[in-house]
Amino acid sequence: MKLLLTGSTGWLGRHLAPLLEASDHSVLGLDVAPGPFTHVIGTVADRALIDRTFADHGIEAVIHAGALHKPDIARFPRQAFIDTNVTGTLNLLEAAVAAGHDRFVMTSTTSLMISQAIRDEASPKAVWLDEDHGPLAPRNIYGVTKLAAEGLCRQFALETGLNCIVLRTSRFFPEDDDTLSDPPPENLKANEFLHRRLTVEDTARAHLVALEKAADVGFGLYIVSALSPFARSDCAALKRDAAAVIRQHFPDAADLYASRGWRLPQQIGRVYDASRIERDLGFRCETDFAAVLEALRSGTAMPFAHDGGFRSPSLDGRALIEGARR
Numbered sequence: 613m614k615l616l617l618t619g620s621t622g623w624l625g626r627h628l629a630p631l632l633e634a635s636d637h638s639v640l641g642l643d644v645a646p647g648p649f650t651h652v653i654g655t656v657a658d659r660a661l662i663d664r665t666f667a668d669h670g671i672e673a674v675i676h677a678g679a680l681h682k683p684d685i686a687r688f689p690r691q692a693f694i695d696t697n698v699t700g701t702l703n704l705l706e707a708a709v710a711a712g713h714d715r716f717v718m719t720s721t722t723s724l725m726i727s728q729a730i731r732d733e734a735s736p737k738a739v740w741l742d743e744d745h746g747p748l749a750p751r752n753i754y755g756v757t758k759l760a761a762e763g764l765c766r767q768f769a770l771e772t773g774l775n776c777i778v779l780r781t782s783r784f785f786p787e788d789d790d791t792l793s794d795p796p797p798e799n800l801k802a803n804e805f806l807h808r809r810l811t812v813e814d815t816a817r818a819h820l821v822a823l824e825k826a827a828d829v830g831f832g833l834y835i836v837s838a839l840s841p842f843a844r845s846d847c848a849a850l851k852r853d854a855a856a857v858i859r860q861h862f863p864d865a866a867d868l869y870a871s872r873g874w875r876l877p878q879q880i881g882r883v884y885d886a887s888r889i890e891r892d893l894g895f896r897c898e899t900d901f902a903a904v905l906e907a908l909r910s911g912t913a914m915p916f917a918h919d920g921g922f923r924s925p926s927l928d929g930r931a932l933i934e935g936a937r938r
Contacts, residue, residue: 614638615823616671618656618704619678621647621925623786624719628677628816635820640669643678644929655929656700657936666707674708675819676701677719679761680933682754683790684926688933690753695936697757698764705768705776715775715826717819720762722782722808722835722884724748724755733881738807738842738850742885743780743833762833769831777822777829782837782884783809786919798918799874805901806858807883810838811916814897821895834889838900842883850880862901868908 615632619625620641629649632639641650642665654661656678665671680688680696701718708716722741727749730739739745750756765776783804788797801809818836826832841861842850849857855876858865869876890896903915926933 614640614670614672616640616642616665616669616674616704617649618642618674618676618700619719619925620650621645622677623812623922624677624784624815624819625649627812628675628819631816631820632675632823640665640671643925644932645925646928647925653929653932655696655932655936656703657695657933659703662703662707666711671707671711671713673713673715673717673823674704675717675719675823676704677819679719679758680754680926681721681924682723682752683924685752685754686790687926687930692933692936693753693757696933697754698760701761701764705764705774709768709772709774713774715823716765716768716777717822717826718761718765718776718778719819720758720778720780720833721755722780722837724750724759724762725780726755726882727751730882733851733879735881736851737848738846738880739882740844740847740885741835741882743835743888766831766833775826775829776831777826778833779818779822780833780835781810781815781818782835782886784812784815785922786812786917787922788920795875797920798914799869799872801916801918802874802901802904802914803877805838805899805904805916806877807840807842807880808837809916810836810897811899814838814899817898818889818895821893825893829892832892834892835884835886836889836895836897837884837886838897839886839890840883841901842880847883850883852879854878854880862905864909865905868905872908
């Protein structure tokens with residue numbers, strides 16, 4: 613199948629493109645900055661470019677992984693998020709329908725599920741987040757525009773019959789957190805596998821499965837995250853003493869962490885439930901918190917990437933992103 617992959621220069625794109633090609637798909641990458649898997653330099657907000665790309669390359673399906681992300685809030689005005697994340701998604705959906713496509717996969721984010729109250733951890737217990745959680749009240753322009761893009765996918769599936777799968781991915785970025793510095797980055801990433809992280813490799817695999825299963829689903833929206841060891845019944849205890857709950861599930865976790873100079877989280881304020889995608893699509897992340905502990909136990913490398921110097925393609929594609937507003 614000839615696929616258009618947007619965001620092909622980004623962290624996900626550079627892992628997803630070779631996986632798709634290894635599965636006998638032909639991938640045409642589109643991004644605002646050059647990369648080894650990017651063939652078309654441009655923005656999804658440019659409708660003429662999208663139409664030309666579809667016409668010139670015989671695109672048969674779309675995986676839409678390109679977007680402005682939360683760290684871009686400090687770099688771009690709100691309008692740039694609307695142009696890229698909303699108008700860009702609309703451009704791709706309309707082009708896909710016009711081309712007679714039967715499947716469309718979009719990368720979304722669990723970030724849009726986090727209201728300011730959840731972010732502030734105002735609840736006396738951890739918030740259990742699954743696909744039925746609501747009402748949704750995104751706390752920033754990133755979440756607002758990704759929620760709008762999800763709505764477009766839902767509407768197109770309903771009105772045109774285009775099979776759309778939206779993947780709300782939890783954290784898989786390699787760089788340091790742009791707001792948290794304690795605990796240190798690798799310790800923080802390891803902790804997050806308990807409740808809100810997955811590897812980029814698992815993220816890529818989820819997109820391949822979604823592409824393969826889209827025609828059987830119609831419209832589907834799924835949280836994609838490493839499966840948490842916790843249950844809803846743990847939520848109060850997670851807010852009160854998360855380390856104690858973790859030790860119940862993993863008795864040697866504290867000692868393994870201490871051997872590396874790491875700390876277990878004392879509180880966990882939210883948990884993403886990724887069980888629905890396993891039930892519906894048969895997908896489950898290969899790397900979880902148990903794999904992190906096994907790496908500590910065996911002295912092998914961590915099963916996740918950390919790159920504090922990772923450079924977002926949006927920095928190199930600033931002129932194209934800003935030019936879409938002119």
